[in-house]
Amino acid sequence: MRKNKYILLLFLIPLFAFNAHKYYLSLTQIEYKSDTESIQIILNIFIDDMETALNDIHNIDLQLDTKKELKESDTYFKEYLKKNLHLKTKSKELTFNYLGKEYEGDNIFFYLEIEGVKSLESLEISSSILIEHFPKQQNLIKAKANGVNRSKLLTKKNDKALLKF
Secondary structure, eight states, rough: EEEEEHHHHHHHHHHHHTTOOOOOEEEEEEEEETTEEEEEEEEEEEHHHHHHHHHHHHHHHTTTSSOOOOHHHHHHHHHHHHHHHEEETEEEEEEEEEEEEETTTTTTEEEEEOOOOOOOOOEEEEETTTTTTTTTTTEEEEETTTTTTEEEEESSSSEEEEEEE
């Protein structure tokens, strides 16, 4: 009887492995630097999720983090981020500069900066990153300004947050 249980387990375990749920999560880290009057942003996204979204939108084959990666990938990234990540302070839309990207493991890190921010008491953020392509996508926002840390988890149902510092 005990032997039958082990045999059954040997057959069931692989079945569960194929049904493993994938997490859809991005991390946006925001830090206000008063000495440079800038907001620095690091956005961390799974490479395969970003590639799937951009390939679908533009009907292309980016092949991110390979020797065959399209040379214009940064153009697609800038366009996508400007469409899906919005920041406001005191009802003023902020425009970020795309500084670049970096691949590390399964992740792509985007580096963004907003210059000319004299002070920051609150920040309204809207992130619809990957939500159109992955309905269970969650976008975690972690922000620091004036020595105060705030965080918020954004989803398809609630893709906006107001962070006060």
